[in-house]
Amino acid sequence: IPNLEDRxxxxxxxxxxxxxxxxxxxxxxxxxxxxxxxxxxxxxxxxKGTMIIPNTIGILYNREEFPEPEVFNPYRFLTSKGNEYTLRKGVHNPLDTAFGYGPRICPGRHFATSWLWLAIATILTVFDISPEVDAAGNDILPDLEYVPVVVRYIFRVSN
Known part of the structure; x- marks a missing residue:
């Protein structure tokens, strides 16, 4: 079973x-x-004093940086030599964005990513994962789609 030393x-x-x-x-x-x-x-x-809200999903769904952003594809972060995969160098690491920025960055981000990593590694080690099938033998796939919503943000000037 993997442990954090395997990271x-x-x-x-x-x-x-x-x-x-x-x-x-x-x-x-x-x-x-x-x-x-x-x-x-x-x-x-x-x-001074203006509230600034980073558009995290906009950054992480940037099509120039992440083609087909709506598709789950871990291979976008890997490069291959034959059957061996290694992490690509110079790619935007979403872990640098997902947990916030600057003085408000999540103080538990290293703890969280370590445990997420360990959970993923353990699940992949001890389980064979496949979709459930219906009575006809067809895969039952979950609907995990973000639904785009058009929202208007109007800047309010306060005195």
Whole structure:
């Protein structure tokens, strides 16, 4: 049975963990921050005290960086040489995004990712996983689709 000492030698488990956090982040809307000082970003003035909410799902579903983002595909983080897979270098690691940013980053992120990694590695070691089948022998696949919703955010100016 795998243990945390195996982390770093089971790249496919790392890729699954990265893809889980990219595909279904815990906080898709991000954790709110407040600007500490006046700032200008891409020509837009942001006054001190403005609430800033990162669009985590927008970052992790960026089609230029993650083609077909709605598809669960851990291989997007791997490179292969024959039958051997290793983690690709230089890819955006969703674990750097899924747990927040800056001073509000989740303080338990390392604990959480370690236990998620261990759970994934253990489940893959001790179980054969396959879809349930209906009476006709057809696979019963879960509907895990995010439904896009159009929302309007209107900036409120307060005095």
């Amino acid at each position: 770093g030698s089971l790249d496919f488990v790392d890729a699954i963990l990265m893809e889980i956090q990219r595909w279904r982040p815990v906080v898709p809307g991000g954790i709110a921050h407040r600007s500490r000082e006046d700032d200008i970003y891409k020509g837009i003035f942001i006054p």
